[in-house]
Amino acid sequence: MVNLITKIKDLELKNPVMTASGTSGFAEELNDFYDVSLLGAVLLKGITLHNRDGNLYPRMAETASGMLNAVGLQNKGVDYFIKHIYPRIKDYDTNLIANVNGSTVEDYIEVTEKINELPNISAIELNISCPNVKEGGMAFGISCPSAIAVTHEVRKVCSKTLIVKLSPNVTDIAEIAKAVEGQGADSVSLVNTFLGMAIDAEKRIPLLSTVTGGLSGPAIKPIALRMVWQVYNAVKIPVIGMGGIMNATDAIEFMLAGASAVQVGTAIFKDPFIPVQIVDGIENYLERHKLNSVSEIVGALQI
Amino acid sequence: MVNLITKIKDLELKNPVMTASGTSGFAEELNDFYDVSLLGAVLLKGITLHNRDGNLYPRMAETASGMLNAVGLQNKGVDYFIKHIYPRIKDYDTNLIANVNGSTVEDYIEVTEKINELPNISAIELNISCPNVKEGGMAFGISCPSAIAVTHEVRKVCSKTLIVKLSPNVTDIAEIAKAVEGQGADSVSLVNTFLGMAIDAEKRIPLLSTVTGGLSGPAIKPIALRMVWQVYNAVKIPVIGMGGIMNATDAIEFMLAGASAVQVGTAIFKDPFIPVQIVDGIENYLERHKLNSVSEIVGALQI
């Protein structure tokens, strides 16, 4: 039996496979298909301080080997989450990780303070990389000073494992990773979506109500993999990799590039079972390669 | 008959379709398939001051809807080009545009000076965005000061139309575009390839000899399109768009987003006739939409 246990600082996962925020609802929808306790963690959909309706329809456009989304953090706000959703999901036997969003540093602090009180939330993923909101979001994640500012403040009120989710829409992602590491982030997760755009040539209009949206899926995998490798070589904290992972081979590539764990996003739309299949596929890979523990492949790329 | 004539500053193209540098050799290889005079322009493969062997094999990896390359500007140097290649191609009845590269500002200047002497080269594309060379290349294109420095110097010695080719590996491409516009660039072309990476999970090695390489093809189209739109809205000079264009619809999307002309790169590897088919497809689109001139669709996206 190979050992799939993965540690993100103090947080222990039964395996390195998580779902990505915004692609797996509040875990309940996946639990309609299978027992989510098969997964290392489920990232909950992005939460903000107040109710957000999100952006107008259409919010989605298919692209070559990928998709654009412009959901814009639709959610009912942190209080609704705590009162109505958390009680329903808190006993799932997996790690639930909250994805915290804000338009201002104060927003981030307040949401974090509230989530921090919930015993069955294992960790907080600080999303400073949402490209689909007018204020805040990605704006925090594309410059070092703002990334530092928000991480610094949130760290003070967050006693749980703190993961900072990075934007790929930057010149030097390693620099941002180092900056948030310096503020006490326990881990960085990357990448969020790439800012992209799609057009209906016949109608001469954008396909998204917001004109631009976030690109995800296999199309972005080569860039995401490169970024994970760069960040892994720049920081000491564990890296969580994602971006276009569709199968176990993809997941293993991210781990070889330096990811301690992976998140699976858009693939879930293709097939909600993919995260579970990836767990099996990693186990199988380790057995075939006669490795005892999944930690042995983390950063094991031979250059 | 619709009017396909396109102007990039003083440079007149019979239609807005060019090939992209590094994907169409020195025009001769395409001319083996069809008469290159059907095209608006052919971008010649990147030229440097001295002979460059390029990077080691393997230089290529297929990815989802795209490919990575790590050619590294293999070429025999500008003098060889002038003596041996230019005489063979100079009479093709299309616009030949030289793609100029360097490791230092002095390199760029010297290559430009030499190319500037060649009467049948219509324009110079200053490549400050090659991700596959250790020195220079993309390093110039990812910060405003260095982009300004090289454009400023090259402009002084370039009396031809000067196009600056931008890197997408930046936080704010519009800022770089404005910076080079300020130095007298006649046009900007974008995007060059995205820095990416691919791994052989079984062998645990990178698929490229250089570990990272440049991502091109349909995978990047949504991001490239967004960047063209951002740059179009930021500068007054004509924008040349590219990144994953595979057919006339893609080309028209780039033009609607603001590109005065387009370049077709990786698609040529799939089918060398694609640039020609795109010319026909644009003509057909204009007729169907009862438009007289291709210039009417440039930036015609309705927001």
Added chain:
Amino acid sequence: MSKKEVRDFLIIENRPLNNSNFFIKLKSNENLPDLFPGQFVNIDIPEQNEVFLRRPFSIFEVDYNDNTISLIVKILGKGSKKLTEIGIGKTLNLVLPLGKGFTLPEKSDKVLLVGGGSGMAPMLFLAKKSGLLKGQVHLLIGARAHSDHIVLNEYAEYGHFFYATDDGTFGEKGYVTQHSVFKHSLSDYTKVYACGPLGMMKAVAAEAKSQNIFCEVSLENLMACGFGVCLCCIEPTTKGNLCVCTEGPVFNVNDLKW
């Protein structure tokens, strides 16, 4: 909510119904879950370089005896076209059952089902499943021209059919909402259901609303996941932005912001 599944089906029929709509019958090895009119499946399109996401299609017919479901697929773009080209004996991978179906009519109801094109599929399923007498079910079917009409004679036993075409080549000339059944007798019905082009559904809804008649429509918003995790398919409603894939695709028109 019943457990959702990802399941392979065998294509056992794939044939044109008219120039743009196909009938596709799929068979499973195992028992089918309960499926209701208005529910849909999400299909992975095989062997197509350009389609990335699944494509949703309403369930048209279900046979629990031989574990088959049937669809009516209209060729709209790359994915639907590919579906109609895949040969018998090949496998399709489906996610099902998805969405909430129509509110089934009561014994006392008299219903009008308004359909167009592939929007026929859930209407016919509903007619069959309604449990009403033939006289209680009127089906008003619209199309551009005669050649676009899907005529399925075997459904004659489930209701009375009325036809409208834009060009008058079959049934009455004009839109469904201009059809005599709709214009003059709408108030005869206790429930109106519609599925088809958005413009048609909006016109039906407007009339039903103004006459205060119960009316449900089935929306076809663009979907990425189909099971409620992506929030791409939302429709603005009086209860906020709701997911069409889980809170719909069937909505009471009173809840919509039309």
Added chain:
Amino acid sequence: MSKKEVRDFLIIENRPLNNSNFFIKLKSNENLPDLFPGQFVNIDIPEQNEVFLRRPFSIFEVDYNDNTISLIVKILGKGSKKLTEIGIGKTLNLVLPLGKGFTLPEKSDKVLLVGGGSGMAPMLFLAKKSGLLKGQVHLLIGARAHSDHIVLNEYAEYGHFFYATDDGTFGEKGYVTQHSVFKHSLSDYTKVYACGPLGMMKAVAAEAKSQNIFCEVSLENLMACGFGVCLCCIEPTTKGNLCVCTEGPVFNVNDLKW
């Protein structure tokens, strides 16, 4: 250089030769250009979501009378697998003719053709096209085991065949370079040609070089374009980095940096 083309071919045969190699015959509507042993075609793989670029395959047989070309395709990954699954009657899009072929032998030559797996294809084409008497052509074919061998009896008239298998289940046991023909009689040949796994070609090349025998090999470097524009397929040679797709795929081993 002859004009290059992008052309559709019809698949008229597609059948296994052994457990991993397929024979695929393609027919064109129009006359074929001249094609030489060692040249290749670049095939667009249809109906495969995961293959983006074309895949290169050596020309095995050409029939100018019925405008057919044949290939031997070994299943290596996604693209080659898909090719072997595409049914007769379907269309494949090819770029051709690509690359430079082998230097054809002179009338006085005695040649040894060393092939392995799908590397047989250009070797058999060369044997047929050489114009030499059967006695002047020796073909030494290697494989892992008997079941991996491709035996094409109709080629017996073009040369004498010798076989080697790693496990001794067919012909002599061992690598081709350990075969008696190779070990003891290499100096009998005036020209040696090889196509197959890199290790095999390198071993053959080393021996031929040491004995100063003319030797050409056909390389299979990864390609993006296949016609000289991308510079991805380069091989380091005494003349610098050369494109395998235009300056090769056939190289004289003296020019290679092996």
